[in-house]
Structure formats: C-alpha cells, structure tokens
Amino acid sequence: MSESKHTDLNLLPVRLVPGVGPQKAEHLGALGIGTVGELLEYFPFRYEDYRLKPLEEAKDGEKITVAAAVFAEPNLQRYGRNKTRMTCRMLVDRVLITTVWFNRHFLRERLTPGTDVVVTGKWDARRLQLTVAQAEFAGAQQSTRSGTLQPVYSVGGDVTQGWLRKTMLQALDRFGDQVAEVLPDELLAKHKLLSRKEAIRTVHRPEDGEESRIQAGKRRMAYEELFRFQLKLLAYKQLVKQRSEGSAKKLEREKVRAFVRALPFRLTSAQKQVIADILEDLEAPSCMNRLLQGDVGSGKTVVAATALYAAVTAGYQGAMMAPTEILAEQHARSLNQMFEPYGLQIGLLTGSMPEKQKRDVLGALQMGLIDIAIGTHALIQEHVHYRNLGLVVTDEQHRFGVQQRSVLRRKGLAPDVLTMTATPIPRTLAITAFGDMDVSSLREMPKGRKPIQTYWVKKDKLERVWGYIRKEVDAGRQAYVICPLIEESEKLDVQNAIELHAQLAVLFDDQEVGLLHGRMRSDDKDQVMQQFHQGACSILVSTTVIEVGVDVPNATVMVIYDADRFGLSQLHQLRGRVGRGEHASTCVLVADPKSDNGRERMQAMTETADGFEIARRDLELRGPGDFFGTKQSGLPEFRFSDIVQDYELLEQARDDAAALIRSQSFWTDAAYASLRDYLQREQIMQGDLLD
Numbered sequence: 001m002s003e004s005k006h007t008d009l010n011l012l013p014v015r016l017v018p019g020v021g022p023q024k025a026e027h028l029g030a031l032g033i034g035t036v037g038e039l040l041e042y043f044p045f046r047y048e049d050y051r052l053k054p055l056e057e058a059k060d061g062e063k064i065t066v067a068a069a070v071f072a073e074p075n076l077q078r079y080g081r082n083k084t085r086m087t088c089r090m091l092v093d094r095v096l097i098t099t100v101w102f103n104r105h106f107l108r109e110r111l112t113p114g115t116d117v118v119v120t121g122k123w124d125a126r127r128l129q130l131t132v133a134q135a136e137f138a139g140a141q142q143s144t145r146s147g148t149l150q151p152v153y154s155v156g157g158d159v160t161q162g163w164l165r166k167t168m169l170q171a172l173d174r175f176g177d178q179v180a181e182v183l184p185d186e187l188l189a190k191h192k193l194l195s196r197k198e199a200i201r202t203v204h205r206p207e208d209g210e211e212s213r214i215q216a217g218k219r220r221m222a223y224e225e226l227f228r229f230q231l232k233l234l235a236y237k238q239l240v241k242q243r244s245e246g247s248a249k250k251l252e253r254e255k256v257r258a259f260v261r262a263l264p265f266r267l268t269s270a271q272k273q274v275i276a277d278i279l280e281d282l283e284a285p286s287c288m289n290r291l292l293q294g295d296v297g298s299g300k301t302v303v304a305a306t307a308l309y310a311a312v313t314a315g316y317q318g319a320m321m322a323p324t325e326i327l328a329e330q331h332a333r334s335l336n337q338m339f340e341p342y343g344l345q346i347g348l349l350t351g352s353m354p355e356k357q358k359r360d361v362l363g364a365l366q367m368g369l370i371d372i373a374i375g376t377h378a379l380i381q382e383h384v385h386y387r388n389l390g391l392v393v394t395d396e397q398h399r400f401g402v403q404q405r406s407v408l409r410r411k412g413l414a415p416d417v418l419t420m421t422a423t424p425i426p427r428t429l430a431i432t433a434f435g436d437m438d439v440s441s442l443r444e445m446p447k448g449r450k451p452i453q454t455y456w457v458k459k460d461k462l463e464r465v466w467g468y469i470r471k472e473v474d475a476g477r478q479a480y481v482i483c484p485l486i487e488e489s490e491k492l493d494v495q496n497a498i499e500l501h502a503q504l505a506v507l508f509d510d511q512e513v514g515l516l517h518g519r520m521r522s523d524d525k526d527q528v529m530q531q532f533h534q535g536a537c538s539i540l541v542s543t544t545v546i547e548v549g550v551d552v553p554n555a556t557v558m559v560i561y562d563a564d565r566f567g568l569s570q571l572h573q574l575r576g577r578v579g580r581g582e583h584a585s586t587c588v589l590v591a592d593p594k595s596d597n598g599r600e601r602m603q604a605m606t607e608t609a610d611g612f613e614i615a616r617r618d619l620e621l622r623g624p625g626d627f628f629g630t631k632q633s634g635l636p637e638f639r640f641s642d643i644v645q646d647y648e649l650l651e652q653a654r655d656d657a658a659a660l661i662r663s664q665s666f667w668t669d670a671a672y673a674s675l676r677d678y679l680q681r682e683q684i685m686q687g688d689l690l691d
C-alpha cells in the first residue's frame with residue numbers, strides 16, 4: 001500500500017481508469033487530459049444543486065429539488081405530434097402542489113398515489129406548480145443525485161457530462177487514495193489546508209453537499225498553485241544570483257557624483273535611493289535583475305542615465321532599449337546632450353535606419369567605439385555584437401525575459417539588467433509577473449510639479465476645448481491632440497489623424513500644426529518630433545504612437561478624442577505627456593461613452609492622478625489577463641487561482657516560499673524532496689531555464 005502511495009499519477013495514462021478505452025482516452029486528450037493525475041485535476045466549474053429544499057424557502061422561478069409523495073392519479077394531455085403534457089398532484093411538506101411533466105408519459109404508470117419521488121424543476125410560487133426537469137424514484141437503484149451537489153465539468157466534443165461524472169468517480173475509487181501530498185506539513189497546518197487527496201475528492205464528490213468543504217478544497221489547490229509558482233520564481237531569482245557570472249564592476253564613484261551634481265535639477269530622494277541601490281548592484285558580483293517602477297513623470301530616465309554612466313566609468317558598454325523608434329530617438333537626443341560634456345559616444349540603432357548607417361553602428365559597437373547604444377529591440381538581436389556590454393536598460397517595456405537574457409548569454413554576455421515600467425503595477429501583479437526581480441519604486445514626483453487638471457467633456461463642447469488651446473498656445477505653451485483610435489484598422493486611425501490635422505490647421509492657421517502617425521517614415525516622424533521638441537510646432541495631432549515616454553516639458557494641454565475607447569492605464573500614460581514642466585497643465589477627455597464601464601473610466605480619470613491607484617482600478621475593470629494589453633506580459637495562466645481575487649493567498653504563498661527557500665533545510669531535508677523534484681522538473685535547479 002505504502003508503495004502505491006508514491007505513484008506519480010501524472011505518469012499513469014488515463015486509460016488505466018476503468019471505463020476509459022482507447023477511443024475515450026483520445027476524447028479526453030482533446031480536453032487536455034492525458035494522465036490519471038490530469039483527470040483528477042480537471043475540476044468542475046460549478047455545481048448543480050439537488051439538495052432538498054423546504055418549500056417555504058423556495059423563491060419564485062428558482063430551480064429546486066423537493067421530496068414529494070404522489071397524491072392523485074396523473075392527468076395526461078396529448079398535443080401536436082407526439083407531444084404530451086402530464087400533470088400530477090403531489091404532497092410536499094403537507095402542501096399540495098401540481099407537478100407538470102412534458103413528454104414523460106412513460107412515467108405515468110409509476111406515478112401511483114402514495115409513491116415517493118424526488119423531483120427537480122422550476123418552481124412557480126404563485127400557482128404552486130413545479131415543472132419537472134428530473135425525477136428520481138425512491139428505492140429505484142441507488143439514488144445518485146437527490147440531496148447532492150453535482151459537479152458540472154466543462155465538456156465538449158465526444159465527452160458528455162454524464163460520462164465524465166461517472167468516469168471521475170471511477171478514477172477516484174481506483175486512484176483517489178494514491179494522490180500524493182506535495183505541500184509540507186507545516187504549511188498545511190499553518191493555513192488549515194485540506195490534504196491534496198481530500199481536496200480532490202471533495203471537489204469531485206461533494207456528497208454531504210457542504211459548500212464550505214468545496215471552497216476549502218478549491219482554496220487548497222489555489223494555494224498549492226500559487227505557492228509552487230512563487231517557489232519557482234524565487235528559486236530562479238536565487239539561481240541567477242548564485243551563479244555570480246555577472247561582473248563586479250569597479251565604478252568610479254567620484255565621477256558619478258560629479259555627473260549627478262552637474263544635472264540641471266536636484267534628484268528627488270526617491271531617485272537618490274534607487275540610484276544607490278543600482279550602483280550597489282553594479283558593484284556586486286551577481287547579475288542585477290531589477291525592476292524600476294514609477295509613475296509617469298517621476299523621472300526614471302535620469303536614473304537610467306546615471307546607471308549607464310556609472311557602467312561606462314567602469315569600462316563597460318551600456319545599452320538602452322525603448323519600445324518605439326520615436327522614444328529611442330528621444331532618448332538618443334537627451335542622452336547625447338547629457339553625456340556630451342563627458343565625452344561619451346552614443347550610438348542609435350533602429351530597424352528602419354539605412355543599411356549603411358546600421359553597419360557603421362554595428363561595427364563601432366563591436367570595436368567598443370560606442371559607449372552607449374540606444375535603440376529598439378534591434379539592440380539585442382543575434383547579429384549585434386558588443387565588445388563589453390555591462391548594463392542593459394529597458395525603458396517602458398514590460399519584460400526583459402528569460403529569452404532575451406539567453407540571446408545575450410549565447411554571446412557570452414551576462415549584463416546587469418534594469419527594467420523600467422511605464423505603468424505602475426499593482427502589487428499582486430508585480431509579485432506574479434516580476435517575482436523573480438528586485439523591485440524599486442519611485443513614489444515621489446520631482447518638486448514644483450503642478451497637478452494636472454483633468455476634465456471630461458462631451459463632443460458638443462469641442463468649441464470650448466479649441467478656445468482653451470488657443471489661450472495656451474498664445475501664452476507660448478504647446479498642445480497634443482490624440483485622435484480616436486479605431487481598433488480594427490490602423491489605416492482608419494491614420495485617416496482620422498489626417499482629417500483632424502487638416503481641420504486644426506485651418507482653425508489655427510497662424511500656428512504650426514504637426515501630424516504624427518504610425519504609417520509615417522521614421523525620419524519624417526523624427527523630424528516632426530524634433531520640431532515639437534524645439535517648440536517650432538505648437539500643436540501636435542497624433543495617434544497613440546506618443547503614448548509612452550515622450551517628454552516635452554513645455555506642452556501643457558492634452559486632448560484625447562474618444563477617450564472612452566482607451567484603457568485606464570493607457571489614458572494615464574497619455575495624460576503623463578503633460579505636467580512635466582513648470583507650467584500648470586490640463587488634460588481634456590472628449591467622450592460620449594455608451595457603457596457604464598466607459599463612464600466609470602472617465603470618472604476615475606477625473607478623480608485621481610495617482611498612477612498606482614489608476615493601475616489598481618484598471619486591474620479591477622479589466623482583469624489580470626488584459627492588464628498588460630498583450631500576451632507579452634509573462635503572466636502564467638492559473639487554473640485554480642485568480643490572482644486578483646486570491647491576492648491574500650498569493651501574498652501568503654509568496655512569503656511562505658521565500659521563507660522556505662531561505663532555510664537550509666529546504667535544500668537538504670527529505671521532507672521537501674517532492675518540492676525539489678518539482679523544481680528539477682521545472683528545470684530550475686540545473687539552470688536550464690536560462691538557455
């Protein structure tokens with residue numbers, strides 16, 4: 001017995017379950033079930049309630065199950081072709097009700113007065129009438145449904161609900177006792193969790209009908225899932241640290257201090273703190289893997305610049321990756337300016353550069369003539385070689401993943417990595433998606449910033465919006481106008497932008513009105529951006545290509561057309577393009593939202609300017625899957641848990657995993673063998689994850 005206890009049910013093919021032949025096994029395979037273990041972990045998504053209910057508690061229209069006794073002979077009517085309607089008076093709790101049966105005339109013989117029957121169906125409280133969907137006669141075989149909660153599985157193809165229920169019970173009978181525990185006893189005790197065996201049985205066979213037991217079963221599986229995931233992340237984090245294949249950089253601290261002193265502003269204390277953390281990381285022998293999150297405008301770029309400069313003082317090259325060419329070009333301009341007095345060489349590399357120019361940059365990088373490379377993801381492609389790359393900064397990108405790291409590793413590079421995010425990330429997502437990183441936050445805004453006023457106006461008030469822009473540009477300020485976004489078609493976006501630009505060019509015929517959209521050639525884009533930077537153009541009509549990062553401190557008005565079509569975080573990013581300088585700024589959301597959700601979003605934007613709060617609401621309104629917009633988020637799909645709803649469990653799992661990994665006994669004690677096996681299977685221990 002004890003031997004079979006250690007069977008790994010995930011190694012046993014599902015065909016071993018009684019009643020599952022080759023064909024059925026194939027059908028189960030289509031549902032992603034190949035092993036006994038996978039079958040048992042295939043959880044119902046809801047339950048049907050066949051528990052008996054006292055009539056006085058039944059609500060009108062509700063589906064209920066009651067125990068009844070036949071009171072009088074049924075009454076049968078035929079209609080249409082082969083259709084029947086049978087009524088039968090029955091006693092339930094000493095109340096006389098009418099049951100209605102459609103096309104079940106074959107049951108007529110059995111409905112003799114005095115017979116006990118459990119009926120399930122829709123209750124009509126006014127007429128005291130129950131339309132029967134299912135019936136079970138007492139004594140007939142063993143009763144299977146009455147009084148229970150029946151699991152409802154997601155089925156499809158050739159697998160039916162009834163068959164899967166039956167098969168699940170077979171699997172439980174045959175293998176249920178072999179379900180092995182994977183969590184350490186102390187954690188089970190600490191969180192009062194059901195054993196794995198118990199949890200799985202309860203969820204599939206909640207016979208006693210206690211919902212709290214089902215909840216306990218699900219909670220256990222959710223915890224397990226979150227805990228294992230955290231264990232994996234943290235083990236990975238530790239591994240990256242332990243490998244110590246990074247380099248301990250010998251920074252010239254004095255030069256770095258001089259650089260900071262020469263900046264045109266004083267760093268906020270948050271910036272100072274983060275820079276101190278980063279410099280320490282650079283000097284440490286292990287690879288830095290740090291996430292810097294800060295609200296828009298909190299001043300991440302100068303932090304990155306200081307880090308890059310520091311790496312260069314130690315004799316390394318640095319690279320800064322941006323998600324768009326516009327942003328890469330902006331960074332190249334501002335870093336050029338910043339580093340010019342120090343004689344640093346900056347190289348810009350983007351996909352759309354002429355080949356010849358690209359080749360020059362690539363050559364210079366390889367020879368070490370360029371100190372800091374700036375560009376899009378082109379920077380870390382296979383054919384880009386560095387002489388001595390020591391630090392990679394990714395700006396406004398969500399993830400510098402395992403993959404990117406491994407591209408560099410194949411070239412023998414193990415640079416320190418600083419990831420900066422555009423959007424503050426709610427804690428629960430940060431733990432999940434970035435749990436393998438050290439996290440720094442810039443919670444403080446540079447001094448002297450005036451808060452951005454945000455207004456929501458209907459489209460019929462546009463005249464006043466133009467009037468306001470007029471006032472601002474006359475005072476020497478600049479304005480952005482973001483065009484409606486049309487999801488299905490970039491072409492229509494461009495069309496919109498062109499039309500709006502034409503309209504505004506007429507309205508503001510004494511001003512230079514610029515136009516920017518994704519279909520423009522990159523040097524044209526660059527030129528427009530440069531004009532706007534220099535103030536040569538006072539109004540910029542643009543699609544969302546300027547969403548992140550663009551920094552023109554003299555711009556004080558942001559008008560967003562059809563703002564309800566954007567997500568909250570995106571709106572917050574767009575709004576963050578203004579309020580970056582000394583002048584008070586305004587954001588105008590132009591929208592006639594049709595949905596409650598749309599109205600809520602507009603409301604939220606006018607109510608709060610705090611990016612962390614916006615992110616929290618955004619997560620609530622959109623759910624974790626959509627939060628990052630695309631699949632690049634690095635968020636795993638969880639089967640038993642929901643990181644928003646289960647965030648408390650998630651935090652516990654995180655703390656537990658951290659504590660366990662820190663303890664020496666985790667790596668040696670037999671009690672944790674199964675967890676170590678798990679990490680091994682997940683390829684953490686060998687570090688294959690990096691390749």
Ligand code: ADP
Pocket residue numbers: 265266267268271294295296297298299300301302446447549551553576580
């Ligand atoms: P973000 O965090 O959104 O990337 P940026 O790095 O673009 O923000 O900084 C926004 C603006 O604030 C820039 O114009 C930058 O020069 C300025 N800035 C950054 N740090 C400070 C500071 N400590 N004091 C004043 N201005 C600052």
Ligand code: MG
Pocket residue numbers: 300301395396549
């Ligand atoms: Mg930025």
